[in-house]
Amino acid sequence: MLARVSSTPTFKRLPRAVREQQMLDAAVKVFSRQGFHAASMDEIADDAGISKPMVYAYLGTKEELFIACLHRESTRMMEAIAGAAAPDLPADERLWRGLRAFFGFVGAHRDGWAVLYRQARGSQPFAAELAAMRGRLVEVVAGMLDHALRASGREIGATDLEVxxxxxxxxxxxxxxxxxDHPEADAGKTAxxxxxxxxxGADQLLRGVTWHPPTA
Amino acid sequence: MLARVSSTPTFKRLPRAVREQQMLDAAVKVFSRQGFHAASMDEIADDAGISKPMVYAYLGTKEELFIACLHRESTRMMEAIAGAAAPDLPADERLWRGLRAFFGFVGAHRDGWAVLYRQARGSQPFAAELAAMRGRLVEVVAGMLDHALRASGREIGATDLEVxxxxxxxxxxxxxxxxxDHPEADAGKTAxxxxxxxxxGADQLLRGVTWHPPTA
Structure with a gap:
């Protein structure tokens, strides 16, 4: 083990933060391809070019590593959406910017989406983490709607807003x-x-109305 | 065991179909409360008032029993939606009837929904079963939209329709x-x-338009 450490260039000293990101990159890739149960810590360590004991030392058990992946991916996603916020624009342009940021994130991090949603949503304790994240997203969207409604002098009940x-x-x-699922699909077009x-809504679509992104 | 069989009224001879439904009722209840992994065949057998060997004989392993639950619940749901179909009505009323049937089903079978979606969607091999069912639902909705569009002389691309x-x-x-998650919530109001x-759509909601169910 020591021999390998001293002879492999990827084992050179790197700041802890950089090394952690390498481990998380490797973990997201392996979890999204193999699934949580089939993924092995050996494969993750190999992919990151880091020894398995070091992965355990930095990020803990496989469960803890998965939760660290979830946190990083969901934080990145929320940051991408928050970065697109533009409170002074009309409601449709605000929604458009939020959706474009969201689908842009998913399109650029398809592996991350696989970990974040598909695997986490069905199995405890990850489902609880995901539900909390989703709750924050629902709050952001409800807040946007509420703001737009008030701006036009309207108000709807809290439950209606939440729903x-x-x-x-x-x-x-x-x-x-x-x-x-469609690697050939374009994120902007999906937004x-x-x-x-x-x-x-279906009403306007069936009447032949279509929405187009602003040209600016 | 034999003593219990002869003394318990629920062990009297029942047609196989009736007994299977009892087992599935018990299984849906136990799976939705305990989760697939924590659910025990003992508890399911107890709840159904049937011996555990008989549960295994009729419906197989715990995995097979879970898939049988998935099939029954999804078939019931698709039947409820299909039963609400009314091809000659206007598009909004058709959509309304479909949604009312769907939410009516979920409201009346909250346990079934927990088994059907929450547990199945995250874990193999159930996720594949669920994806197939969801694919059928997407096809039904795309077909409805396509029908309504053609009726008003319009057409959109297959990918747009699918999306x-x-x-x-x-x-x-x-x-x-x-x-x-909201046992006090009303299914019709959710629809x-x-x-x-x-x-x-948000556009019309923000303009103060609201949709109300037909009074008929």
Whole structure:
């Protein structure tokens, strides 16, 4: 083991933060391909070019490593969405920017989406982590809707607001799954399609109305 | 064991079909409360008032029993939706009837929904079964949309149609989760809320338009 450490260039001293990101990159890749149960710590360590004891020392058990992946991917996603916020624009452009950031993130991190959603949503204790993250997303969407409604002098009940936000988040997740399954699909086009569903609704679509991104 | 069989009234001879439904009822209840991994065949047998060897003889291993639950619940759900189909009505009323049937099913079978979606979606091999069922649901919704579009002399590409259908199914699933988590919530009201999301869209909601069920 020591011989390997001294002879492998990837084992040179790196700041802890850099090494942790390498481990998380490797873990997201392996978890998304093998699934949580089949993934082995050996494969993750190999992929990261780091010894297995060091992976355990830095990030703990396989469960803890998976939760660390979940946290990193969900934080990145929330940052991407928050970075697109533009409170002074009209509601449709705000929704469009949020959706474009969300689908842009999923399109650029298909492995991350696989870990984040597909695997975490069905199995304890990850489902609880995911539900908390999803709750924050629902709150953000409900807040946006509430802000836009108040700006036009309207108000709807808290439950109605929450339910509409649940619907929009669910529709976006479903399209994100579709995007992750279609490597040839374009993230921006998927965001435009979602605008047609969420902004226009079936009523306007059936009347031949279509939504197009602003040209600016 | 024999003594118990002869003294317990629930062990009297029943047609196989009736007994299987009893076992599935018990299994759905136990799976939805304990989760697949923690659920024990002993508890399911106890709840059904049937001996454990008989559960194994009729429905196989715990995995096979779970898949039998999935099949029964998803067949019931598809039947409820198909039973609400009314091809000659306007598109909004058709969508409304479909949604009312769907949320009505979830509201009346909250245990079934827990088994069907929450547990199945994250873990192999159940996720594959569920994906197939979801694919059928997406096809039904895409077919409805296509029919309504053609009726008004319009047509959209197959991918656009599929993506819109994914969005609608995802939004409905998300609200079904919400409904399952809120035992006090009304299924019909949830269907009306979903119409406001899916039929009107955020654009019309923000303009103060609201959708109400037909009074008939």
């Amino acid at each position: 509409v936000a649940y619907g929009l988040v669910g529709a976006s997740e479903s399209l994100a799954d579709w995007l992750a 435009t399609r979602m605008m047609n569903v969420a902004w226009l | 819109v259908a994914y969005g609608l199914v995802g939004a409905s699933e998300s609200l079904a989760d919400w409904l399952a 009306t809320r979903m119409m406001n999301v899916a039929w009107l």
